[in-house]
Amino acid sequence: MKIAIIGYGGMGSFHADQLAAYAAANPAYPLETAGVYDTDPARGAAARAKGLRVYASPEEIWADKSVGAVLIATPNDAHAPYVQAAAAAGKHIVCEKPIALSEAQAEEMYACAERAGVLFEVHQNRRWDDDFLTVKKIAGSGAIGSVYKYESRVVGANGIPGGWRKKIAHGGGMMLDWGVHLIDQMLCIVPGAIESLACSYSYIYGEEVEDGCDLLVRFENGVQYRIVVLTDCFRPLPRWMVYGLDGTATVEGWDLSGGMTRCVEREDKNLVGVRAGNGFTRTMAQRSNSSVEELPLPVVHAEPYAFYKNFAAAAAGAEAPVVRKEEVLRVFRVMEAAARSAAENAVVKVRI
Numbered sequence: 001m002k003i004a005i006i007g008y009g010g011m012g013s014f015h016a017d018q019l020a021a022y023a024a025a026n027p028a029y030p031l032e033t034a035g036v037y038d039t040d041p042a043r044g045a046a047a048r049a050k051g052l053r054v055y056a057s058p059e060e061i062w063a064d065k066s067v068g069a070v071l072i073a074t075p076n077d078a079h080a081p082y083v084q085a086a087a088a089a090g091k092h093i094v095c096e097k098p099i100a101l102s103e104a105q106a107e108e109m110y111a112c113a114e115r116a117g118v119l120f121e122v123h124q125n126r127r128w129d130d131d132f133l134t135v136k137k138i139a140g141s142g143a144i145g146s147v148y149k150y151e152s153r154v155v156g157a158n159g160i161p162g163g164w165r166k167k168i169a170h171g172g173g174m175m176l177d178w179g180v181h182l183i184d185q186m187l188c189i190v191p192g193a194i195e196s197l198a199c200s201y202s203y204i205y206g207e208e209v210e211d212g213c214d215l216l217v218r219f220e221n222g223v224q225y226r227i228v229v230l231t232d233c234f235r236p237l238p239r240w241m242v243y244g245l246d247g248t249a250t251v252e253g254w255d256l257s258g259g260m261t262r263c264v265e266r267e268d269k270n271l272v273g274v275r276a277g278n279g280f281t282r283t284m285a286q287r288s289n290s291s292v293e294e295l296p297l298p299v300v301h302a303e304p305y306a307f308y309k310n311f312a313a314a315a316a317g318a319e320a321p322v323v324r325k326e327e328v329l330r331v332f333r334v335m336e337a338a339a340r341s342a343a344e345n346a347v348v349k350v351r352i
């Protein structure tokens with residue numbers, strides 16, 4: 001199947017490179033880039049320089065019978081009109097996250113694709129991040145006992161990048177940019193419903209959209225999950241902290257460094273108190289070596305090109321799409337409740 005890319009910026013060009021590598025891997029369900037369309041002529045020139053066909057207009061893509069699918073990688077506010085037009089033209093659709101600016105708009109987009117009978121899948125690629133899959137393995141395997149708390153962070157010190165990400169009208173802000181990924185991951189790890197959440201947004205750089213967020217979620221099963229997005233932090237923080245009844249795991253970053261400390265003796269018989277600032281503590285002293293064991297992370301590597309493979313197989317009717325409508329809409333419900341909490345500076349009771 002041939003797929004045309006709409007929006008050849010950072011992510012559109014990444015997709016073109018990835019799709020070339022996917023095609024070279026000789027997959028059972030091939031996907032090949034048909035060409036690109038971008039409103040910026042300079043991006044068209046960049047695509048041409050890479051040997052890609054450049055479409056003069058979206059209409060040229062809709063009319064191209066050899067194109068079976070489109071991949072939309074424009075700023076967020078342009079996703080909906082392209083999804084509607086592509087569905088009307090009978091093209092299957094991959095849309096970058098966040099597909100929409102609200103749950104209501106996302107629902108309309110799914111309805112549109114359903115009416116047209118085309119496949120519509122969101123590129124929630126971080127479901128295939130090795131760090132996330134490793135945390136999922138830790139939680140599912142009981143390696144540190146039953147997990148009662150997660151901290152999931154992404155941290156930069158470069159402010160909000162680019163132009164459109166700073167504008168409400170374009171669907172800017174770090175919740176729609178990164179929050180959407182981290183919430184999607186959370187809903188893939190923790191079973192059951194969310195009962196409450198509290199969120200604060202930061203505006204350190206004085207932009208009209210939030211440059212970071214701190215979201216604390218409580219599930220009905222008692223699990224707590226904290227999501228932190230920062231664009232103003234000049235020191236690295238662990239990508240993940242995972243707290244289990246029998247131990248603690250740290251995944252430092254995307255390089256998968258880190259480890260697990262597991263309790264082998266509930267009460268530490270060799271515990272030694274330590275000087276702590278201007279005082280002394282046993283409570284906050286590290287465990288003695290005899291009461292814990294250090295373990296490597298059970299690193300999981302994702303299947304290469306898993307998203308493209310699934311999309312191509314789903315378009316051929318051979319697999320169900322992995323990223324499902326109900327999951328995508330649920331992420332929007334969490335983001336909208338988080339925005340309410342941030343605006344009201346309040347804990348919000350929900351059932352999501």
Ligand SMILES: NC(=O)c1ccc[n+]([C@@H]2O[C@H](COP(=O)([O-])OP(=O)(O)OC[C@H]3O[C@@H](n4cnc5c(N)ncnc54)[C@H](O)[C@@H]3O)[C@@H](O)[C@H]2O)c1
Pocket residue numbers: 006007008009010011012037038039040043072073074075076078096097098123124125162164177
């Ligand atoms: N899944 C991921 O890991 C990931 C990572 C980065 C970005 N994204 C998503 O990809 C999308 C694009 O982000 P980006 O970082 O590539 O932005 P970008 O600014 O680098 O690229 C956007 C491109 O779209 C073009 N464009 C703007 N309006 C257009 C229109 N109406 N029609 C056609 N082209 C248009 C711009 O000229 C630009 O080349 C966003 O939805 C973003 O959230 C996803």
